Structures are given as structure tokens and as C-alpha cells.
Amino acid sequence: MTMENEAGAEAAxxxxxxxxxxxxxxxxxxxxxxxxxxxxxxxxxxLLLPTIxxxxxxxxxxxxxxxxxxxxxSVFRGVAGSPWAGLEHFYTLFGNDQFLRALKNTVIxxxxxxxxxxxxxxxxxxxxxxxxxxxxxxTAQTIVYLPHFISSVIIAGIVMTAFSPSAGIVNTVMxxxxxxxxxxxxxxxxxxxxxxxxxxxxxxxxxxxxxxxxIAGVSPTLYxxxxxxxxxxWQMMWKITLPSILxxxxxxxxxxIGNMLEVSFEMIILLYQPATYQTADVVNTFIYxxxxxxxxxxxxxxxxxxxxxVAFVLVxxxxxxxxxxxxxxxx
Amino acid sequence: xxxxxLEGIVKAYGPIQVVHGIDLEVKEKEFVVLVxxxxxxxxTTLRMIAGLEEISDGAxxxxxxxxxxxxxxxxDVAMVFQNYALYPHLNVADNIAFGLRIxxxxxxxxxxxxxxxxxxxxxxxxxxxxxxxxxxxxxxxxAMGRAIVxxxxxxxxxxxxxxxxxxxRTQMRAEIKRLHKxxxxxxxxxxxxxxxAMTLADRIVVMSDGRIEQIGSPMELFLNPANTFVAGxxxxxxxxxxxxxxxxxxxxxxxxxDGQRIQLQxxxxxxxxxxxxxxxxxxxxxxxxxxxxxxxxxxxxVDLIETLGSEALIHAHLMGDPFVIRTNTVGQMNxxxxxxxxxxxxxxxxxxxxxxxxxxxxxxxxx
Ligand SMILES: Nc1ncnc2c1ncn2[C@@H]1O[C@H](COP(=O)(O)OP(=O)(O)OP(=O)(O)O)[C@@H](O)[C@H]1O
Ligand SMILES: [Mg+2]
Numbered sequence: 001m002t003m004e005n006e007a008g009a010e011a012a013x014x015x016x017x018x019x020x021x022x023x024x025x026x027x028x029x030x031x032x033x034x035x036x037x038x039x040x041x042x043x044x045x046x047l048l049l050p051t052i053x054x055x056x057x058x059x060x061x062x063x064x065x066x067x068x069x070x071x072x073x074s075v076f077r078g079v080a081g082s083p084w085a086g087l088e089h090f091y092t093l094f095g096n097d098q099f100l101r102a103l104k105n106t107v108i109x110x111x112x113x114x115x116x117x118x119x120x121x122x123x124x125x126x127x128x129x130x131x132x133x134x135x136x137x138x139t140a141q142t143i144v145y146l147p148h149f150i151s152s153v154i155i156a157g158i159v160m161t162a163f164s165p166s167a168g169i170v171n172t173v174m175x176x177x178x179x180x181x182x183x184x185x186x187x188x189x190x191x192x193x194x195x196x197x198x199x200x201x202x203x204x205x206x207x208x209x210x211x212x213x214x215i216a217g218v219s220p221t222l223y224x225x226x227x228x229x230x231x232x233x234w235q236m237m238w239k240i241t242l243p244s245i246l247x248x249x250x251x252x253x254x255x256x257i258g259n260m261l262e263v264s265f266e267m268i269i270l271l272y273q274p275a276t277y278q279t280a281d282v283v284n285t286f287i288y289x290x291x292x293x294x295x296x297x298x299x300x301x302x303x304x305x306x307x308x309x310v311a312f313v314l315v316x317x318x319x320x321x322x323x324x325x326x327x328x329x330x331x
Numbered sequence: 332x333x334x335x336x337l338e339g340i341v342k343a344y345g346p347i348q349v350v351h352g353i354d355l356e357v358k359e360k361e362f363v364v365l366v367x368x369x370x371x372x373x374x375t376t377l378r379m380i381a382g383l384e385e386i387s388d389g390a391x392x393x394x395x396x397x398x399x400x401x402x403x404x405x406x407d408v409a410m411v412f413q414n415y416a417l418y419p420h421l422n423v424a425d426n427i428a429f430g431l432r433i434x435x436x437x438x439x440x441x442x443x444x445x446x447x448x449x450x451x452x453x454x455x456x457x458x459x460x461x462x463x464x465x466x467x468x469x470x471x472x473x474a475m476g477r478a479i480v481x482x483x484x485x486x487x488x489x490x491x492x493x494x495x496x497x498x499x500r501t502q503m504r505a506e507i508k509r510l511h512k513x514x515x516x517x518x519x520x521x522x523x524x525x526x527x528a529m530t531l532a533d534r535i536v537v538m539s540d541g542r543i544e545q546i547g548s549p550m551e552l553f554l555n556p557a558n559t560f561v562a563g564x565x566x567x568x569x570x571x572x573x574x575x576x577x578x579x580x581x582x583x584x585x586x587x588x589d590g591q592r593i594q595l596q597x598x599x600x601x602x603x604x605x606x607x608x609x610x611x612x613x614x615x616x617x618x619x620x621x622x623x624x625x626x627x628x629x630x631x632x633v634d635l636i637e638t639l640g641s642e643a644l645i646h647a648h649l650m651g652d653p654f655v656i657r658t659n660t661v662g663q664m665n666x667x668x669x670x671x672x673x674x675x676x677x678x679x680x681x682x683x684x685x686x687x688x689x690x691x692x693x694x695x696x697x698x
Contacts, residue, residue: 219414221414222416225410228403229404239418244420
């Protein structure tokens with residue numbers, strides 16, 4: 001094909017741009033194709049831009065600093081100037097009892113959170129779905145959603161007040177039955193139940209919205225047909241509602257497992273105290289104390305990096321398993 | 332004795348009444364079809380029988396037992412829904428078995444019944460598949476399977492075929508008919524497809540606006556519609572209708588319109604009714620095409636002749652309204668080409684009161 005011919009073809013095709021791209025797409029090189037695509041869809045990329053910038057600034061740029069996990073970092077020499085230290089910090093990390101304890105606590109707290117916290121919103125959604133009186137349903141939902149919108153600091157304040165040995169409602173009620181006051185928040189054995197319970201109280205209602213939306217998408221004729229077949233409400237819940245929202249449950253479970261090590265760090269900081277470190281200190285609070293308060297940035301970075309790698313492996317595993325066994329997956 | 336009896340059945344949503352007192356007796360093993368335009372209350376009526384809607388007033392009896400307040404599961408009815416209502420997470424066998432499992436039937440009985448139903452409906456090769464992996468017709472059959480596996484007293488169908496394409500619909504229609512012959516169960520079937528109604532029904536119930544217009548066998552309704560609504564609703568193309576005035580003629584009443592005259596049959600109800608306004612109804616199939624010289628010719632403005640092989644549709648106008656004729660082509664092509672109007676035997680013309688739309692009494696066409 002000569003140059004003139006190409007130009008001629010271009011000119012002839014110009015009145016129908018859509019047609020032109022369709023016909024010539026195959027001739028273009030990869031780069032040309034991308035440019036062509038950008039030209040056509042630039043509006044979409046403009047919409048995407050803020051998110052990309054946000055990701056770059058707040059998630060990708062800090063990754064540059066991750067290298068200090070492998071360096072003997074000094075604030076004065078900077079990230080690039082500090083000498084390499086290899087895996088030294090990781091050796092120290094795994095020789096550190098406090099870190100191992102924090103790791104264990106993280107796993108245990110996450111596990112409790114998963115076992116008790118994950119089913120809660122599903123159960124709530126199923127229960128809301130059974131409420132026939134619309135007024136009552138709306139009111140109940142609003143009340144259950146409410147804690148989500150309260151700042152963690154206030155939630156922690158409420159929890160501390162509720163469990164206070166002198167004036168707290170829990171101890172007061174226990175007092176009616178002649179039980180001596182318990183210093184809940186200073187007892188290591190009470191920390192995990194209180195923390196997990198608080199998390200459920202704060203988020204379960206709000207998380208149930210996802211499941212309510214999934215339930216709303218189930219065709220009403222499925223229920224009508226089941227009613228004619230003679231199914232009770234209980235049977236319909238088990239045999240129709242639950243299986244219908246199972247894909248949503250699985251997606252939420254994958255996300256949850258991916259975030260498993262991200263124990264709500266601020267809530268722990270707000271609720272724990274040295275007396276409960278034994279059961280309350282998690283990797284993130286450990287990093288916070290070592291890195292920010294103790295100034296051991298390189299060591300803390302190694303701990304953080306380890307946390308992230310474990311989380312990554314968890315999501316990948318959960319997603320792969322789910323894809324293989326239930327045809328549902330995040331990607 | 333598994334008949335269904337509706338007496339003065341009313342449905343109201345708050346202050347709005349949508350079904351205004353329906354009386355209908357469905358006999359045992361009978362196949363009754365409810366037809367009517369969209370929104371006339373067919374589904375509502377059916378759902379009241381199923382127990383999915385509360386009955387606002389009236390009495391519903393199934394098998395001699397009043398069931399107004401009986402839960403759907405205890406009415407022993409099965410319903411087939413328009414969108415099939417199959418459980419997407421269950422395979423075909425489990426979908427069919429659903430109702431039996433709910434009723435805690437024994438495993439052997441369930442397995443036997445599913446197999447039998449699979450055979451009856453030709454679903455055996457698909458028993459392990461999920462609904463998503465079936466064609467529309469197969470899904471429809473699974474929906475039927477779910478209904479018949481329970482051997483209910485009464486089958487209820489709400490437009491079960493309307494999601495299928497024309498060819499499949501014809502096929503499934505025949506299958507439903509065959510199934511009804513085989514199982515002989517009392518069936519109430521809702522559709523707005525008049526061909527389904529004509530072919531399936533032992534009796535058709537024509538509804539409009541929450542009322543029953545007429546009940547009768549398909550041919551009764553076709554030949555002797557009780558009013559203009561039924562006349563216009565059944566038959567395709569629909570009955571031609573136009574206004575006319577009665578005058579007296581030598582051989583009985585004559586209808587006058589647009590300067591033309593047409594002989595009517597002798598009816599008592601038309602005696603001494605000169606000047607009475609009526610509506611005449613003429614089925615497209617009941618006329619003979621004629622050329623200019625025919626005696627008693629009714630002249631038409633012919634627009635278009637569609638030749639469909641063995642028959643032809645003639646689209647014409649009479650007093651500005653469309654008038655359609657359906658006729659055989661064999662041996663008639665000459666006449667067809669020179670057509671200028673039609674002739675018709677007086678007894679084939681339906682006379683309706685112009686105001687009430689009711690057919691005048693005494694006009695009975697034998698089948
Ligand atoms: N919940 C409701 N509240 C008020 N009116 C309703 C309600 N449900 C149905 N209707 C009305 O009842 C009438 C009958 O509805 P129905 O579904 O029985 O019609 P149909 O004959 O089955 O029509 P189609 O052929 O379109 O299915 C309609 O006019 C509809 O608007
Ligand atoms: Mg309907």
C-alpha cells in the first residue's frame with residue numbers, strides 16, 4: 001500500500017469515524033492502538049485520574065520507603081544513603097518475643113473476629129428480612145447502623161464507661177446478682193471478647209446492608225413458588241435466601257480474609273493498656289510502638305512488610321480456593 | 332371431586348377493587364383458561380386460588396372444602412409461573428424434588444417420582460444440570476415438572492409460555508395438552524394469547540376489567556359471543572364491527588349504513604325496531620367475496636390483498652373503519668382480483684345493541 005493510497009483511504013473514511021477505527025484496528029501497532037483508544041475514551045481516564053494520583057501518592061510512593069526494611073536506616077543519611085543490612089531485621093524480628101506475641105495475638109483476634117464477626121451481619125440481614133412491619137424494620141435497621149457512624153474514640157469511651165468497675169452498667173447489673181465488680185479492661189482474658197464484641201456492635205449492622213441488597217435481588221416468585229410447594233419461612237430462609245446470597249457471602253469472606261491481619265488498630269490503641277498487652281498487642285500496635293514511639297523505623301518497616309506479605313498470600317489463597325470450588329471469585 | 336368453585340370472589344387493594352365478584356365453577360379434570368387483556372385481573376384471580384393473595388370477599392372451594400383461610404400448602408394446588416421460578420442453585424432433579432423434600436417425603440419416593448417426571452417430560456438427560464445451562468423450553472418443562480411431581484388436585488398456570496418464542500410455544504402448547512390428557516388433573520390456565528386459549532381450553536373464561544364477560548367452550552365463544560368485547564377479543568383477525576340502523580325490509584329486518592343495505596335474520600328482538608341503532612359483527616371468515624355484479628353486494632374500499640398461499644387476507648375499509656376478509660384462494664383468484672365487496676348469509680351476521688354492546692337474544696350459530 002502506498003502513502004497516497006493510505007491517505008486516500010483515510011479521507012474516504014473520515015465521514016464515518018467509528019467504521020474507520022473498526023476497520024483499521026488490525027493494521028495499527030500496539031502503541032498506536034493505545035493512543036487511538038486514549039483519544040476516544042479520554043473522558044473515562046480523566047474520571048480515573050484522581051484515584052490513580054491518590055494511589056500513587058499514598059500507596060505507591062511510600063513503597064519506596066519499604067526498602068529500609070532491608071537497610072540499616074538512619075534519619076540523617078536518608079533512605080537512599082543508608083547502608084544495606086540484608087535480612088538482619090527479619091532475623092531480629094523473629095527472635096523478638098514481643099513480635100511473636102503480637103503475631104499470635106493478631107492471628108487469634110482476627111480468627112475470633114472472623115468466627116464471630118463474619119456471620120453476624122448475615123444473621124442480621126436474614127432477621128431484618130423476616131420483619132414484616134415496615135416501620136419496625138426501618139427503625140431497627142437505623143438503630144443497628146448507628147454505631148458505624150460514631151467515631152472510634154467515642155465508641156472506645158462508651159466501652160470503657162460501660163465496663164468501668166465503679167459506675168459501668170455491666171458491673172452494676174452484675175452487682176444486682178451479687179457478683180463482685182470486675183476490672184474488665186485490665187484483665188488480659190477479657191480483652192479479646194470485649195474487643196471483638198465492640199467490633200461486631202460497631203460494624204455488623206452496617207455490613208448487613210450488603211447482604212440485604214443481595215437478598216433484595218432474589219426473585220419474589222422463588223418464594224411464592226416455595227409457598228405453594230409448602231415451604232415454611234424457616235425452610236425458605238435456608239433453602240432459598242441463603243443459597244441465593246452465597247456468592248455475596250463468599251466475596252465478602254475473601255475480602256475479609258485479605259484484611260484479616262488489619263485488626264482495627266486504633267480501637268486496640270484506645271482500649272489496651274500495658275496490663276493487657278499480653279493478649280491485646282497486635283502487629284500493628286507493635287509496629288506503632290517500635291517505629292513511631294521507639295524510633296526504630298527499619299525494624300518496624302520489616303514487621304509491616306511481613307504483615308503485608310502474609311495478607312497478600314491470604315487473599316490469593318482465599319480467592320483461588322473459592323474460584324476452584326464455588327465458581328465465585330474477586331478476580 | 333377435585334373441582335374448584337369461585338363464588339363472588341372479590342379482590343381489593345385498599346380502596347381499589349380490581350376483581351369485582353367472580354363466579355366460576357371448574358369441574359373435576361376440566362381445563363379452564365382465563366383470557367383477557369392485560370391488567371384485567373387474571374393473575375390476581377389465579378393467585379387468590381393459589382393462596383398467594385388474600386381473598387377480600389366471596390367463597391373459594393376446592394374439592395368441596397372452603398379454603399379462603401387455608402394456607403397455600405394445604406390447598407393441594409401447584410402453580411407454574413411465567414418466569415419459571417426455578418432455583419438457580421439447584422440442579423434440575425433437585426428443583427423437581429423441591430416440593431417433595433419440603434414435605435419430607437421418603438428418599439425412595441422422591442427418587443422414583445423425579446425419575447418418572449423426568450421421563451414424562453423428556454428431562455432425563457438434563458437432570459444434573461443447573462437451570463442456567465438449559466434452554467427456555469427445557470426450563471419451562473422443569474417448571475412443569477415441579478408442579479406435576481406433587482400430584483396436586485389442581486394445577487394453576489400463569490402465562491407459562493409467554494417467555495418462549497412462537498415455535499416453541501406451539502410445541503409446548505401441544506405438550507401441555509398431552510400432559511393434561513395423561514394426568515387428567517383439574518387445571519386453570521391464564522393467558523392473553525387467544526390461540527392458547529382456543530386450543531387448550533375445555534372452557535374459556537373471558538375477563539375484562541375484573542369481571543367475567545362470558546364463559547363457554549372455545550367454539551361457543553367464537554360462534555356466539557355474548558357481547559362486542561368477547562366478539563372482538565376472540566378470533567384472529569378479529570370480528571369486523573360497524574354501526575348500522577335497523578329498517579324494515581320485505582324479508583325481515585334490514586340494516587342500513589352508509590347508504591348500503593344488508594339483510595338480517597328474523598329475530599324477535601328486532602321486530603318493530605325501526606330506527607334502532609345496532610352494531611353489526613361480521614367474522615372475516617364468514618363472508619363470500621364477490622365482484623361488482625353480485626346481488627346483495629356490500630361495497631368495500633379495498634386497500635390491499637395479502638395472498639398467503641391457500642388463503643388470502645383482504646384489507647379494506649367500510650365507513651372509514653378497517654374491514655378484513657379472510658378467504659380461500661383456490662379457484663377464487665379471478666374474483667379476488669376484481670373484488671369490490673362481499674356477500675354474507677343473514678344468519679352469520681351478529682347483531683349487538685349499539686349502547687350496551689350485548690348480543691341481541693336469539694342468534695345462535697350451531698357448531
Ligand atoms: N398491589 C397492588 N395494588 C393495587 N393494584 C394492584 C396491585 N397488584 C395488582 N394491581 C392491579 O390489579 C389489576 C389486575 O392485575 P393482574 O396482575 O391480575 O392483571 P393480569 O390480568 O394478570 O394482567 P397481565 O396479562 O398483564 O398479567 C391491575 O390493574 C393492577 O394494576
Ligand atoms: Mg398476569
